[in-house]
Structures are given as C-alpha cells and as structure tokens.
Amino acid sequence: MTSSNNRQTVRVMEAFRIVFYTPIYVAVAGGFWESEGLDVTFSTCAPPYPHAFAALNEGAVDIAQSGIMRSIIASDWGAESVPAHIAKINARDGFFVLSREPQQNLSQEGFDWESLRGSTVIPVGFTAMPWASFQFALRKHGIDPAKLRLIPGLGLLQARDAFLAGEGDFIHLPQPVAEELMAKGQAHLAVALGPENGHIAYSSFAATNGFLNAKPEVAHSFVRGFAKGLEWIASNDAAAITGQVAEFFSGVIPELVLKSVERYKDHGTWPSDPRLEEPEYQGLQNILIGAGLAQQPQPYSKVVRPEFAKAAVA
Secondary structure, X not given: OEOOOOOEEEEEEEXXXXXXXXXXXXXXHOOOOHHHOEEEEEEEXXXXXXXXXXXXXXXXXXXXXXXXXXXXHHHHOOOOOOOEEEEEEEOOOOOEEEXXXXXXXXXXXXXXXXXXOOOEEEEEOOOHHHHHHHHHHHHHXXXXXXXXXXXXXXXXXXXXXXXXXXXXXXXXXXXXXXXXXXXXXXXXXXXXXXXXXXXXXXXXXXXXXXXXXXXXXXXXXXXXXXXXXXXXXXXXXXXXXXXXXXXXXXXXXXXXXXXXXXXXXXXXXXXXXOOOOHHHHHHHHHHHHHOOOOOOOOOHHHHEOOHHHHXXXX
C-alpha cells in the first residue's frame, strides 16, 4: 500500500500497551519510521483478534509485535511456514514477581526462592510466555511450578485487583502496574525476571514471508527506522525516554512511567540494535520446551529472517 505522497504505508500492531514495549513508542513518537519514508498506522490489538499474530495471519496488519514463541509453537505443531521475526524489541523478560510481605533483602541475590515453595501465586494469564519464563526461573532454583497454588486465567487488571483483594502471596506483573503497587506499598519486589533469566529473544517484530518477499525495501526501511529508535534509547536517560513516550500512557502517573523506564533501562531490557541472534533464540526456545509449550527445537532459519536487522546496523 502506498500513500498519496508516494510514501509507503505500513500497518503495525502491538499486542497490548505496557512500558515493556517502549522501543515501539519511541519509534512512533520520535519519527524514526517517518524519517525512512514510511507512514506507519499503529494500533493495539483488539477484538475480533485474540492477539496481534492472529491479525497478522489474517492480513489485517503488515507487521506485528509478538513473542517469537508463537512462530516456534506453530512450527512445532507442523506448520510448513510461519511468520518470520525481523527485529528484536526486548532483550530480556520484562516481568516482576512481587510479594505481599516485604523481603528482608530486596537485592536480586538476596531473594529466598524457598519462600515461593507451596505459596499461592497469581501469574498473569494474557499470554503463555511470561508464565513459561517464570517457570524456567523456578526450576533453576529447584522449585517445582506444579507444586505452587495458582490463581490462573486472569488478565492484567484482573490479577492486580485479585491481589489487592487479598488473594495470593505473590503476583507476577509487568510495568507500570508492578511499579504502581510497589509505590503504594501494596506489594514488594521479590524477583526481576529480566536479570534472572538473562538475554533471551523475548519480543520482536514479525511479518509474513509473503510480505517480506514482496516488499523487502519496506521491511528494510522499517527495521532501519526502528534501529535508529533503539540507538536513541541507548544514548538517552530515563527522563528523556519517558518524555518521548508519555503520550502513550496518558492515564498513568508520570512518575510511575519514569520509575518503570528507569528500572527497565537499568536491567538492560532494551537492546541497542535490532539483531535477533541465534543464542538468544535458543535461550527462549529452551524456556518454551521446559514449559511444555514446544516439544522439539525449531530451526532458527525458519523462524528468523536476520538479513533486515543485519543490514540496518551494517
């Protein structure tokens, strides 16, 4: 699709609105895609689509923000071709485990994982990937996820409200909701899963191979613009980043957005360039297999098209 001024129009959809996806908002608000000759129509996934990947597969969008999980699982189920991931958005898990009771030592090293054993936990249920990553961390510390008492199937705000109503010993949340509960003293940081699980290809941009093959120049422009946004994030402080994305969180107290951005930036959550390398891919695949979401490793070459990101940083 081409707009009247010969600029390429690209339809982009995010899964949902959280601070974790700040690189997308910077790319939009900072004009980085526009600088590459693109007119981006940006939307958040909403019915009738259960997730952005569904909208992509049905041709409603050109590029979708999605966990690479969905392509790996589809391939594991036997799909001959799956949407290809072309640019990394997040380099780490962006979820936090919060406790009802204060931790004696809030440092990452000081958390007593044994306090989770047999506890009641509310895992956010809007997608399978965050819980899979949480399970990976639990097993690494000798905690069997099957032995936890779970309150499953809750969306983000439902989970928050259940915890505030007194349910659960621990809750599993992204920003800015996690920051909000901590700021009000309603929950306390137990574990930041980003530093805990290390570098993994958590979330990225995906497009169908049909789109990428038909419009490679558009894909290259898209990833180049996004790479500029990532570079801008890497070279700016949390206050500047918060100012850039504030319009996307008009209903959130600005100080909470700032604290969320600070925490993510301190943890190295956002990459400095969009390359989605094979070791990170394999790290995430190991998490999926460990959680039973995939049975066999799937080829990197089937799920990732690295040429666009490599060209963007060349």
